[in-house]
Amino acid sequence: MTGGPASSRRIGGLADSHGVVTTLAERVTRSPEETIAFGLELAAHLRPPCLVLLEGELGSGKTTLAKGIVAGLGAAGEDEVTSPSFTLVHEYGSTGKVYHADLYRIEEPRDLAALGLEDLVDQATTVLVEWGEKLGDNAPIPCVRIRMEHRGSDDRRILVERVEA
Amino acid sequence: MLVLGIESSCDETAAAVVADGEEIRSSVVASQVLTHEKYGGVVPELASREHLRKIQPVVEEACRQAQVTIHDVDAIAVTEGPGLIGSLLVGLVYGKALALSLDKPLVGVNHLEGHIHAVWLENKMARIAGKPVAEAALPAVALVVSGGHTSLFLVEASSHAADHPGRVFTYSQLGRTRDDAAGEAFDKVAKLLALGYPGGPIIDRLAPFGNPLAVDFGHIKMKGNPLDFSFSGLKTAVLYRVRGTELAKEAGERRAWRKTADRPSDDDLRAHCAQATLDLIASFQKAVVQDLVERTLAAADACHVDAIFVSGGVACNSLLRQRFTEATRRQGLQAFFPSPALSTDNAAMIAAAGYYKLLAGERAGVSLTAHASFPLGANRM
Numbered sequence A: 001m002t003g004g005p006a007s008s009r010r011i012g013g014l015a016d017s018h019g020v021v022t023t024l025a026e027r028v029t030r031s032p033e034e035t036i037a038f039g040l041e042l043a044a045h046l047r048p049p050c051l052v053l054l055e056g057e058l059g060s061g062k063t064t065l066a067k068g069i070v071a072g073l074g075a076a077g078e079d080e081v082t083s084p085s086f087t088l089v090h091e092y093g094s095t096g097k098v099y100h101a102d103l104y105r106i107e108e109p110r111d112l113a114a115l116g117l118e119d120l121v122d123q124a125t126t127v128l129v130e131w132g133e134k135l136g137d138n139a140p141i142p143c144v145r146i147r148m149e150h151r152g153s154d155d156r157r158i159l160v161e162r163v164e165a
Numbered sequence B: 001m002l003v004l005g006i007e008s009s010c011d012e013t014a015a016a017v018v019a020d021g022e023e024i025r026s027s028v029v030a031s032q033v034l035t036h037e038k039y040g041g042v043v044p045e046l047a048s049r050e051h052l053r054k055i056q057p058v059v060e061e062a063c064r065q066a067q068v069t070i071h072d073v074d075a076i077a078v079t080e081g082p083g084l085i086g087s088l089l090v091g092l093v094y095g096k097a098l099a100l101s102l103d104k105p106l107v108g109v110n111h112l113e114g115h116i117h118a119v120w121l122e123n124k125m126a127r128i129a130g131k132p133v134a135e136a137a138l139p140a141v142a143l144v145v146s147g148g149h150t151s152l153f154l155v156e157a158s159s160h161a162a163d164h165p166g167r168v169f170t171y172s173q174l175g176r177t178r179d180d181a182a183g184e185a186f187d188k189v190a191k192l193l194a195l196g197y198p199g200g201p202i203i204d205r206l207a208p209f210g211n212p213l214a215v216d217f218g219h220i221k222m223k224g225n226p227l228d229f230s231f232s233g234l235k236t237a238v239l240y241r242v243r244g245t246e247l248a249k250e251a252g253e254r255r256a257w258r259k260t261a262d263r264p265s266d267d268d269l270r271a272h273c274a275q276a277t278l279d280l281i282a283s284f285q286k287a288v289v290q291d292l293v294e295r296t297l298a299a300a301d302a303c304h305v306d307a308i309f310v311s312g313g314v315a316c317n318s319l320l321r322q323r324f325t326e327a328t329r330r331q332g333l334q335a336f337f338p339s340p341a342l343s344t345d346n347a348a349m350i351a352a353a354g355y356y357k358l359l360a361g362e363r364a365g366v367s368l369t370a371h372a373s374f375p376l377g378a379n380r381m
Helices: A032-043 A062-072 A109-115 A132-138 B033-037 B044-066 B085-102 B111-128 B182-192 B199-209 B232-242 B246-260 B266-271 B275-303 B318-330 B348-359
Strands: A008-010 A020-029 A050-055 A089-092 A098-102 A126-130 A143-150 A156-164 B002-007 B012-019 B023-031 B075-081 B106-110 B140-145 B150-157 B169-176 B307-311 B334-336
Touching: A020 A032, A032 A062, A032 A156, A050 A062, A050 A132, A062 A098, A062 A126, A062 A143, A126 A132, B002 B044, B002 B085, B002 B348, B012 B044, B012 B348, B023 B044, B023 B111, B044 B085, B075 B085, B075 B111, B075 B348, B085 B106, B106 B111, B106 B348, B111 B140, B111 B150, B111 B169, B111 B307, B111 B334, B111 B348, B140 B275, B150 B275, B169 B275, B182 B199, B182 B232, B182 B275, B199 B266, B199 B275, B199 B318, B232 B246, B232 B275, B246 B275, B275 B307, B275 B318, B307 B318, B318 B334
Parallel strands: A050 A126, A050 A143, A098 A126, B002 B075, B075 B106, B140 B307, B307 B334
Antiparallel strands: A008 A020, A020 A156, A089 A098, A143 A156, B002 B012, B012 B023, B140 B150, B150 B169
């Protein structure tokens, strides 16, 4: 992955409950098309089994980036990738499955366990989780964390990090 | 033929007994809205647990209201997808077990096909009752619009005789949402403005008090298939109208008030909305409705059909019904809607759709399984 200086730090100094974070890439995209293109690029670096948390507020481009990642993994065309907010989990592809989940509606931490995210991540799958920040300390690691930020007009700042034990 | 329909794809546990695909003997829906209200949406584990708790009482109640026993039923139709997998499985496994133990034929029905058949079923019932309504003839363009779906289909039948035995319906997908479903956009905007859940009916009731011309969201533009939908940009546009403004402050106050208010009435809620909020709600609703109507009419034009079916939870929206009725009348077309009870998730539509599959000789085996993603028909565009 390109574009960002590699740096490591511990979140909150709690190495046991959190993990070591390495910045893998940082990018500013200027249109939904550029966000999708960046997703395609990221997909080439993801090796299943892999959990990818997408973080950022409403309208920050999480589903748009997911379109690029799913398309890049060859599981579905970008137009087929839609928001799982209501349906909670979408499933794409047959071999090399991609699950696309959304925690938007989840408010109680105890309901997270019910989604069974860890169970979804097996040998052949990539699991993308929108509103990944809702996992808090319950985030399974290792994972890739992508933070998205809306910067006015169509600009989005995208930070990609690897979180390891 | 008496068909028992079972539906559990999302947050309603439903069972119905329908005779010959045209007479609803019973239709029981146990909604989980109250269970999910405090979460602002559907929680999957809660949903499956609730379905498990309710499936048997709901089926028994459907038989009781239809004044039949489970043995009188001729066949069973269950929703096989799309939906929440844990929820779907409850209805599907229950239906399969009933069919096996009672030695009755079983068919799986696509939830979206069920929604389309709801229009058909409503129309048949109205005509049987002698109401002066036109026949919902095929081919038609069908818009299925709900919290989880926004799709356009061309619906055709192998025979033009409505009661032709073995009549096979075919579906071609003309377009679908590329991001958020229309109902999801309603829910997200309602949550953003702290109006409550589910957002669609609340916005429908508040919007008449706002000026729909106050905010011009413009037309939703997209590249590629002009019959696809996209509501994500509109949702973001609403967010940026709110963020950092008086509207956000007001929404924060409303959120705090809602926590103390026990199921506030519409009037209470409206009293806690500034005019600018009501204007924003009305303008947002108008933008969604206008887009749904325009693309559906474009689909009817492209397919040279005269009939438009509109179903799914969002088909309850009053402005949507009004605009579709006006626009189709102007163009010499006809719009058909199910009643609100048949628009939202129900099992009568599953039984009605299943009836035609059974007539055509379709049977599901023990291998019938639930599918979270389950496309209806081939892509046409």
